[in-house]
Amino acid sequence: MSANHSDPSEPRRLTDQEIIQVHDHAGEETVDDGGSYKLLPLVMLAALSSLIFFGGTYIGLYAGHFAPTVHDERGTASAVVITKVDPAVIGKKKYELLCTTCHGPAGMGTPGLFPPLAKSEWVVATDEKLIRILLNGLAGPVTVDGKEFGAAAGAVAMPAIGPGGAGWNDSDIAAVATYIRQAFGNTAPEISTEKVTEIRTKVGTRGAWSSAELQALK
Amino acid sequence: MSSPSQAIVSESDKTARVPLVLLLVSAFGWLIVSTVLSLIGTIQLHTPTFLASCVAFTHGRVDAMQESAFIYGWAGNAAFAVSLWLLSVLGGTPLRGLGLLTTGAAFWNLGVTAGVVSIAAGEATSIPFLQMPGYIQPLLFVAAGAITTPAVLAWTGRSSDSTYASQWYAVAAIFLFPWLFSAAQVMLLAAPVHGITHAIVANWFGQNVITLWLLPVAVAAAYYLVPKLTGRAAAHYEFAKLGFWSLIVFGAWTGGRHLIGGPAPVWVSTVAVVALYLLLFHYLVVAINLPAGLFAWNGSATLRFVAFGLTAYLVNGLADVITSTHAVSQLLHFTYFSVAQSKLLLGGAFSFLIFAAVYEMGPRISGAKWPAPGLIGTHFVVAASGTLVTVLGLAFAGWSQGHAQAETANNFAAVAAAAKPGLLIATAGEAILLGAAIIAFFHLVRLQLESFSTASSSRETPAPSAP
Amino acid sequence: MKNGPIFFLSLLAALTFSWVGLALASHRQLDSLVPYYDPAEAKAFPEPMPGIAARGQLVYQDLGCASCHTQQVRRADMGNDIDRKWGTRQSWARDYIYQNRVQLGLVRVGPDLANVGARLKSATEVYQLLYKGTATMPAFAFLFSDSPLGAQTGAIAVGQSEGHQVVPTRRAMELAAYLLSLNSPHAYGPEAAHNAVKPAEAPKSAEEPKK
Numbered sequence: 001m002s003a004n005h006s007d008p009s010e011p012r013r014l015t016d017q018e019i020i021q022v023h024d025h026a027g028e029e030t031v032d033d034g035g036s037y038k039l040l041p042l043v044m045l046a047a048l049s050s051l052i053f054f055g056g057t058y059i060g061l062y063a064g065h066f067a068p069t070v071h072d073e074r075g076t077a078s079a080v081v082i083t084k085v086d087p088a089v090i091g092k093k094k095y096e097l098l099c100t101t102c103h104g105p106a107g108m109g110t111p112g113l114f115p116p117l118a119k120s121e122w123v124v125a126t127d128e129k130l131i132r133i134l135l136n137g138l139a140g141p142v143t144v145d146g147k148e149f150g151a152a153a154g155a156v157a158m159p160a161i162g163p164g165g166a167g168w169n170d171s172d173i174a175a176v177a178t179y180i181r182q183a184f185g186n187t188a189p190e191i192s193t194e195k196v197t198e199i200r201t202k203v204g205t206r207g208a209w210s211s212a213e214l215q216a217l218k
Numbered sequence: 219m220s221s222p223s224q225a226i227v228s229e230s231d232k233t234a235r236v237p238l239v240l241l242l243v244s245a246f247g248w249l250i251v252s253t254v255l256s257l258i259g260t261i262q263l264h265t266p267t268f269l270a271s272c273v274a275f276t277h278g279r280v281d282a283m284q285e286s287a288f289i290y291g292w293a294g295n296a297a298f299a300v301s302l303w304l305l306s307v308l309g310g311t312p313l314r315g316l317g318l319l320t321t322g323a324a325f326w327n328l329g330v331t332a333g334v335v336s337i338a339a340g341e342a343t344s345i346p347f348l349q350m351p352g353y354i355q356p357l358l359f360v361a362a363g364a365i366t367t368p369a370v371l372a373w374t375g376r377s378s379d380s381t382y383a384s385q386w387y388a389v390a391a392i393f394l395f396p397w398l399f400s401a402a403q404v405m406l407l408a409a410p411v412h413g414i415t416h417a418i419v420a421n422w423f424g425q426n427v428i429t430l431w432l433l434p435v436a437v438a439a440a441y442y443l444v445p446k447l448t449g450r451a452a453a454h455y456e457f458a459k460l461g462f463w464s465l466i467v468f469g470a471w472t473g474g475r476h477l478i479g480g481p482a483p484v485w486v487s488t489v490a491v492v493a494l495y496l497l498l499f500h501y502l503v504v505a506i507n508l509p510a511g512l513f514a515w516n517g518s519a520t521l522r523f524v525a526f527g528l529t530a531y532l533v534n535g536l537a538d539v540i541t542s543t544h545a546v547s548q549l550l551h552f553t554y555f556s557v558a559q560s561k562l563l564l565g566g567a568f569s570f571l572i573f574a575a576v577y578e579m580g581p582r583i584s585g586a587k588w589p590a591p592g593l594i595g596t597h598f599v600v601a602a603s604g605t606l607v608t609v610l611g612l613a614f615a616g617w618s619q620g621h622a623q624a625e626t627a628n629n630f631a632a633v634a635a636a637a638k639p640g641l642l643i644a645t646a647g648e649a650i651l652l653g654a655a656i657i658a659f660f661h662l663v664r665l666q667l668e669s670f671s672t673a674s675s676s677r678e679t680p681a682p683s684a685p
Numbered sequence: 686m687k688n689g690p691i692f693f694l695s696l697l698a699a700l701t702f703s704w705v706g707l708a709l710a711s712h713r714q715l716d717s718l719v720p721y722y723d724p725a726e727a728k729a730f731p732e733p734m735p736g737i738a739a740r741g742q743l744v745y746q747d748l749g750c751a752s753c754h755t756q757q758v759r760r761a762d763m764g765n766d767i768d769r770k771w772g773t774r775q776s777w778a779r780d781y782i783y784q785n786r787v788q789l790g791l792v793r794v795g796p797d798l799a800n801v802g803a804r805l806k807s808a809t810e811v812y813q814l815l816y817k818g819t820a821t822m823p824a825f826a827f828l829f830s831d832s833p834l835g836a837q838t839g840a841i842a843v844g845q846s847e848g849h850q851v852v853p854t855r856r857a858m859e860l861a862a863y864l865l866s867l868n869s870p871h872a873y874g875p876e877a878a879h880n881a882v883k884p885a886e887a888p889k890s891a892e893e894p895k896k
Binding site for chain 3: 262263266267270271272273276277278279281282340341342343344345346373374386390393394397398401405410411412413414415416417418419422426430463466467470471473474476477479480481482483486489544547548549551552553554556557623624626630631633634
Binding site: 012013014016017019020021022023024040041044047048051052054055058059062063064065066067068069070071072073075 | 307308310378380381382383384442445446447449451452454455456457458460464481482483484485488489491492493495496498499502503506
């Protein structure tokens with residue numbers, strides 16, 4: 001090919017057939033050499049098996065359980081996913097969605113028409129009655145904090161937000177109840193979803209309550 | 219034709235001349251194109267205003283064109299030619315299906331040309347290693363299939379049952395590519411997957427284009443040339459089979475290596491890191507098999523290409539493992555250092571082993587001597603210095619860039635200033651590489667002209683190859 | 686290697702095995718990632734990309750912006766991405782479920798853009814950056830066009846020259862909408878729990894005391 005092929009210092013080239021022939025039986029006689037094993041095959045075996053051992057261990061430790069959500073090799077898919085959300089946060093969103101129209105963003109209501117929620121005995125003193133009002137609504141006049149509401153012309157009844165009304169589920173009703181008990185300066189304990197479910201089951205389907213009906217409950 | 223040396227330049231060398239020369243000349247032409255684009259791209263890295271007003275040469279498009287021209291133009295054509303030729307000479311059988319091969323080669327180059335032009339026109343897919351638009355990809359796939367068929371026929375129709383390592387690597391490369399290519403075209407373009415899956419599949423494809431297609435051809439060339447040129451059998455050849463399968467089996471899993479610390483689930487990159495470690499066994503086998511007598515500097519210039527290419531190949535294998543570690547990755551990931559690494563692997567290891575193979579096969583398929591043998595040595599010196607300067611310049615730039623970025627107080631102007639000296643060095647290296655590419659191209663073209671004039675004149679045919 | 690068919694089958698098996706393990710497995714797995722519904726916000730995250738932003742992503746693709754910009758924030762002990770205010774947390778796979786062709790990128794010549802929508806104030810700011818360029822980014826003048834002063838273009842002018850104003854083209858507007866849409870700060874429940882690592886384990890602080 002090139003000029004230096006005629007150079008006598010050039011090593012002898014193998015033909016293509018020779019290349020195949022000299023390699024064809026390589027290794028077949030090297031396994032056992034006079035009873036003593038050759039060192040290199042053992043070294044290679046050790047190299048390959050230690051690499052595989054290392055790789056296996058590494059995958060076991062750092063593959064994040066092969067989970068799609070693990071992005072840190074020290075993370076673990078078995079960690080408990082905590083999706084607990086403060087009911088007051090959801091309650092506030094729910095309140096702003098529906099309740100502010102009448103009761104106002106600060107829970108102060110409108111004199112004579114819509115009762116306030118701040119310092120209202122209906123909100124803080126009793127959970128049984130509050131949940132009933134939320135579930136089924138409240139019609140007719142009502143006395144809150146010593147003042148009369150709902151008797152004047154133009155007054156609107158409190159609509160149901162449970163079954164037959166806005167249709168909220170129990171956890172949303174519990175959340176908004178908890179919110180109004182803990183906002184606007186109120187400091188009553190929270191209301192659980194279980195409690196709402198319990199009362200919903202007890203009451204069944206019915207229309208709005210009146211103030212007298214609720215007062216009659218113990 | 220009575221010289222004994224004629225025996226090795228038998229049918230198998232000459233019959234496939236037209237398609238092989240077509241592949242080789244296009245390959246070297248594409249090498250010039252991709253080096254010019256690479257030079258433009260590197261200049262833009264330190265001087266962003268360079269050609270900035272021209273939309274076809276905005277940096278992103280230059281990058282995409284350069285990559286396509288290099289991978290599919292230079293590397294693809296050259297890998298096809300070298301693996302076909304190796305399978306034919308080692309199988310002791312002339313290539314069959316030459317019409318199919320020539321057609322395939324022509325359409326492959328037509329497709330790459332159309333692809334590069336359409337990237338300039340704004341049709342790039344933005345998928346690494348698959349930048350050419352979706353409407354061109356099926357053409358490339360069919361062309362690749364047409365080129366693969368003669369290779370598989372050369373393997374199955376070989377004259378002896380015994381085979382040699384070069385044949386395994388060559389046939390594996392040329393056989394696996396169409397499968398890989400079609401899987402990627404379907405999952406990335408025709409019926410694309412979404413979100414991070416798309417990135418994972420793209421990385422699987424991009425890495426395997428290198429690991430399962432281009433590198434095996436380079437290794438095949440090394441396994442052929444070392445015994446051929448040194449006259450000595452590969453040392454401890456009994457491990458070669460294990461080395462081959464470790465590349466194919468472990469190499470296929472290295473796809474997630476660029477996703478370290480990224481938004482893919484962590485198992486993807488963990489598996490890739492482990493695969494990189496396991497690949498060390500492949501490099502160990504190659505290192506034991508081949509270097510015997512390689513570094514005798516009085517050897518032929520061709521042997522020097524092999525020595526350089528093999529060294530780059532082994533160094534890169536080690537560098538892959540090192541840069542995948544947590545401490546190094548957080549500093550050098552996303553820097554020019556990764557660009558330097560791919561230059562070392564593709565421009566150093568792959569290209570040099572292919573150059574060596576071409577210097578061996580060129581005269582044998584053309585039936586003429588290299589017109590200027592001294593130019594082979596010149597090409598080596600220019601290409602080796604160009605590659606070293608580029609790789610070291612980019613590595614230095616990446617190192618400075620990584621350190622500058624690690625200081626949160628540095629804004630990007632400061633980071634760019636830190637990387638600039640290295641980028642200027644790399645620009646000089648790219649310019650040298652352009653010289654090397656031009657030398658190689660014209661030498662190859664002159665060889666073809668020489669052989670035509672030799673054939674047409676009544677002069678005695680020179681012995682194209684020595685025993 | 687004497688047996689042809691078995692050799693080819695083994696080769697194909699090796700490739701198929703990696704395809705099943707990487708491509709198919711991640712496809713199946715990541716398809717299970719649905720938007721995460723946050724009851725506190727009463728919304729699901731991430732939010733879908735507006736149509737004009739999806740068009741802008743095509744502009745981002747054809748200009749090859751990913752050559753110089755990544756879109757992936759690394760966690761606190763992998764580089765200083767979070768210190769650089771590129772995001773409040775690592776980018777997770779769920780952030781990208783609405784993207785057809787993710788633009789993760791490989792080299793950071795410029796800053797990461799995964800949450801760039803949170804840093805850019807308005808489309809005007811994007812136009813200024815694109816029209817004028819910066820020390821490290823070229824100007825993309827071809828994304829803007831000249832129109833006579835006073836012409837009703839419905840676009841914000843970025844510059845003026847005698848009798849003419851420079852206005853963004855449709856492509857520039859789409860690109861700006863895309864960039865402004867890039868923001869996914871939400872901490873999804875499962876990812877937040879699965880990637881919480883005790884701070885003591887984070888290897889840091891070797892360099893700190895020196896300063």
